[in-house]
Amino acid sequence: MNMERVGQLLEKVREANPLIHNITNVVVTNFTANGLLALGASPVMAYAKQEVADMAGIAGALVLNMGTLDEQVVEAMLIAGKSANDHGVPVLFDPVGAGATPYRTKTAQTMVQEVKTAIVRGNAAEISHVIGESWEIKGVDAGEGKGDVVALAKMAAKKLGTIVAITGKVDVITDGERTYLIRNGHPILTKVTGTGCLLTSVMGAFAAVDDDVLFAGAAALVCYGVAAEQAAQKTAEEGPGSFQFQFLNELAIATPDDVRRKGVLEVME
Template sequence: MNDSYLDKIASIPGRVRRERPLIHHITNMVVMNDTANITLFIGASPVMAHAAEEVAEMVSMARALVLNIGTLTPGLVDAMLVAGKRANELGVPVVLDPVGAGATRLRTDSARRLLTGLKIDILRGNAAEISILGGRDAEVKGVDAAGIRGNAAEIARDVAREYGLVVAITGKRDFVSDGNKIAVVDNGHALMGNLTGTGCMSTSIVAAFAAVERDYMLAAAGALALFGVAGELAAEKSSLPGSFKTAIFDEVYNMNEDTLRARARVQVFEASEADRL
């Protein structure tokens, strides 16, 4: 990877900590406490405001908006649309996490409703969720990816082009694309897959980065690299899930520019190279 790209990634956490942007979440009740904490630990400020009567006012104070359909209801989706439209009016970046899209009609239809009704800036999900939203076949088991047809890099590129946004697909390797280029992030640890909510937490970090960095592909790739490095460092301290969770929180909190620059493994390719990634 070109050193200047790595330098840009490494500089983002310091900017988040200096600016302490407010990140408005309308999110998953299963991991709401964890996503609030990870937002704090990266240096931003979380607010979890879901009521349709207040979301437009709340997002007016925010620097980024997270929409996560993990525990959706029709009323919650309506609140997301209200908040998202106000965010669009104000130029506040919107990050959508389409948890479980493809598992049920409600989830798939709700994710598509948000994608078509709002200007989403970053779509962060697993390969199956993103594949389904791109009109491809995939298998989803509950809220987890069970299988896709095709190449995750190509899916990221094609869905980015279809919706005019940045796509971040997370898994053993992470793929981030704006439709023109693809960033491949090779950080992380298998233990991260044993914790509920690591995907949701990564979405919160992506939003915190997008609050201070308007190159959304750079912001998403940098956020996923940081979270992956934190997972690697946490695994050096614990191989058990409970203590690993505490350790990954600590490593996100402790992450500095030098560590991120030294350990981030990110490569950027032309979109035409997707079929070989």
């Protein structure tokens, strides 16, 4: 039943073509926009503080990504986030590199305090630093860490009052009570910059079309992982450059049937 619903949500995203407002980092802007277009969503990248409130107010979802930070970006994110909250637009936050520097960590913590988020997505290190816990981090990549990722995700969800997704070898998404594990994806995703950032935006597209934001986030993780697996299989001898192009193709051509056959979504009791 769950996989049937995941496939239906993929179709719903493509039919609805939701407008996803991204305030993201300069490294991934093009890849994120192309990924959302391939999926069937409609991306907009608006950063000026003079317009972000208006844009966020009409979007299907707002995605805030702090990959490349400065004062103006932070101000624009806060303005957009509060406008989205006022208009009932789900806000997804990606605390890229939280824990790498004090400024980055403080910015992430300010964001979750001042903006009501629907989903916070990051790796284990980022999420742990957002809630003031300790976890290894190197640059913007998670260290190996020795903690219990499911326990960390649940603790963060309860502490922040939001849905938390921790992505890695196995993805975990939880509201603190209901928890899903997603066992799709491929290690080559880590060899292409921006795949995590695009994932948060794809989760935004799914959250824009379904009121059950937790399941929508889980469905996005499954579809994203299946697309990555199919792209990796088709470019197995070619390396990350070919994978990146094929991955965009798979976001566009992966079918609900592909998702139903290959998706691995586990409900934790």
